Amino acid sequence: xxxxxxxxxTVAIRKTLRDFELRVDVAFxxxxxxxxxxxxxxxxxxxxxxxxxxxxxxxxIAIGERLVERAPQIHVAPKERGVGFVFQDYALFPxxxxxxxxxxxxxxxxxxxxxxxxxxxxxxxxxxIAPLARERPRKLSSGQRQRVxxxxxxxxxxxxxxxxxxxxxxxxxxRSRVRAELARLLTGYLIPTLLVSHDPADAAAFGGRxxxxxxxxxxxxxxxxxxxxxxxxxxxxxxSEM
Amino acid sequence: xxxxxxxxxxxxxxxFIAIPVLALALRTDPATFVRSVAxxxxxxxxxxxxxxxxxxxxxxxxxxxxxxxxLARSEFAGKRIVDAVVDLPIVLPPAVAGLxxxxxFGRRGLxxxxxxxGGIQLSFTTTAVVLAQLFVAVPFxxxxxxxxxSGVEPTLEDASATLGYGAFGTFVRVTVPLALPSLIGGxxxxxxxxxxxxxxxxxxxxxxxxxxxxxxxxxxxxxxxxDVEGAVALSLVLVAVSMIVLAIVKSLQR
Numbered sequence: 001x002x003x004x005x006x007x008x009x010t011v012a013i014r015k016t017l018r019d020f021e022l023r024v025d026v027a028f029x030x031x032x033x034x035x036x037x038x039x040x041x042x043x044x045x046x047x048x049x050x051x052x053x054x055x056x057x058x059x060x061i062a063i064g065e066r067l068v069e070r071a072p073q074i075h076v077a078p079k080e081r082g083v084g085f086v087f088q089d090y091a092l093f094p095x096x097x098x099x100x101x102x103x104x105x106x107x108x109x110x111x112x113x114x115x116x117x118x119x120x121x122x123x124x125x126x127x128x129i130a131p132l133a134r135e136r137p138r139k140l141s142s143g144q145r146q147r148v149x150x151x152x153x154x155x156x157x158x159x160x161x162x163x164x165x166x167x168x169x170x171x172x173x174x175r176s177r178v179r180a181e182l183a184r185l186l187t188g189y190l191i192p193t194l195l196v197s198h199d200p201a202d203a204a205a206f207g208g209r210x211x212x213x214x215x216x217x218x219x220x221x222x223x224x225x226x227x228x229x230x231x232x233x234x235x236x237x238x239x240s241e242m
Numbered sequence: 243x244x245x246x247x248x249x250x251x252x253x254x255x256x257x258f259i260a261i262p263v264l265a266l267a268l269r270t271d272p273a274t275f276v277r278s279v280a281x282x283x284x285x286x287x288x289x290x291x292x293x294x295x296x297x298x299x300x301x302x303x304x305x306x307x308x309x310x311x312x313l314a315r316s317e318f319a320g321k322r323i324v325d326a327v328v329d330l331p332i333v334l335p336p337a338v339a340g341l342x343x344x345x346x347f348g349r350r351g352l353x354x355x356x357x358x359x360g361g362i363q364l365s366f367t368t369t370a371v372v373l374a375q376l377f378v379a380v381p382f383x384x385x386x387x388x389x390x391x392s393g394v395e396p397t398l399e400d401a402s403a404t405l406g407y408g409a410f411g412t413f414v415r416v417t418v419p420l421a422l423p424s425l426i427g428g429x430x431x432x433x434x435x436x437x438x439x440x441x442x443x444x445x446x447x448x449x450x451x452x453x454x455x456x457x458x459x460x461x462x463x464x465x466x467x468x469d470v471e472g473a474v475a476l477s478l479v480l481v482a483v484s485m486i487v488l489a490i491v492k493s494l495q496r
Contacts, residue, residue, distance in 0.1 A: 052403075052404075053400050053403065053404070077403070077408065078400075079406045079408055085400075085404040087401055088397075093416060094398075094420070104415075105405035108405055108406030108407045109406050
């Protein structure tokens with residue numbers, strides 16, 4: 001069942017990238033936040049840093065009361081952070097079946113087999129992928145892969161859920177359908193949910209809070225509805241065109 | 243070039259390689275072959291080859307796997323130098339490798355006195371056989387393993403990390419299974435190269451039956467001492483093993 005501990009994810013970091021500096025100081029509470037910005041603006045780097053896959057130059061990151069990063073002294077490894085991460089292209093393990101992919105995180109956390117089987121089965125059911133249980137990822141469509149990746153990330157009951165361009169791998173015809181399904185599914189999870197996209201249309205579909213990042217800097221942080229009409233930058237202006 | 247000429251050149255070259263191997267088989271008959279292979283000297287050489295190449299392979303896997311992973315995944319100062327050093331034995335003539343090992347680890351070599359101080363003598367021992375094999379053969383494993391590790395998507399390792407495994411758990415559960423065909427291919431090639439090792443072994447370990455006389459050295463000694471039947475029989479064993487190795491490597495490449 002969805003968790004509702006509602007711990008906020010706070011992040012105040014700086015990290016030098018190739019062309020610019022990523023500077024972010026925000027808190028994410030339960031619910032979906034869409035992080036949008038042009039390609040190469042540091043969105044993915046922000047997610048990776050929050051998940052512990054990259055280290056910031058300076059700053060701190062906390063999940064609820066728990067400090068997971070105070071650069072450079074404290075760095076809690078990704079495996080200890082409890083972040084569910086859906087990667088771009090989904091990063092499913094090609095040598096494992098759908099069931100084994102979804103069970104992977106439960107094995108890592110040494111969940112006993114009976115409970116593991118029960119939770120995996122329930123999650124496959126919930127995401128309508130139970131018939132694919134024995135398939136290998138290469139046999140699946142992009143939309144099916146996305147669900148498996150989502151199931152794999154959610155089954156560990158994460159403290160937060162990160163989705164990096166979850167719709168980019170889909171063709172135009174399936175994208176709007178999958179987007180609607182994803183929006184419906186994610187509203188059931190009362191954890192900080194960060195969805196990165198370069199497409200303002202995704203911000204529209206998820207409706208809630210939108211964080212706009214350009215060249216490593218947050219240039220807008222507001223509900224979707226109030227972003228329409230902004231003309232501060234060319235990218236922001238595209239919100240009004242939709 | 244015309245098609246006819248190409249076919250002729252190809253046929254010539256294939257025949258050139260196949261005929262000597264075939265000649266080996268035609269040189270003996272089943273009874274002589276069995277008698278020669280079962281002889282005391284041949285059995286001693288076969289056993290020594292089996293033992294030394296197994297140890298060499300184990301060392302190559304144990305020491306070569308971390309190095310290959312480092313070369314595939316990390317950037318560090320001097321990486322190009324490490325890379326060149328590791329590849330060097332592939333192009334170095336084996337006799338030169340043997341001499342180099344001797345002047346480094348031999349009794350009067352660079353490190354000889356230091357080793358002798360610790361009561362260790364390497365040259366002309368079975369240990370020397372293993373070291374000579376490792377020197378010439380380990381690059382094949384490192385190269386293959388490195389290519390295998392490089393082929394594993396880093397985001398798969400990231401996914402494993404976010405799902406709860408540390409570096410070692412991820413390596414065992416994701417990286418190794420996905421690189422496995424390359425690892426096995428490299429291991430087989432390394433073992434085959436160690437089995438065929440001759441030049442470096444005879445320079446560094448000598449040709450002592452039961453101590454350093456592996457199968458290739460026994461073939462050489464057999465020919466020298468007039469036991470052509472014995473040399474042919476042992477050679478045929480190596481031919482058979484080589485064909486099996488080739489079959490394994492080919493099946494992994496598919």
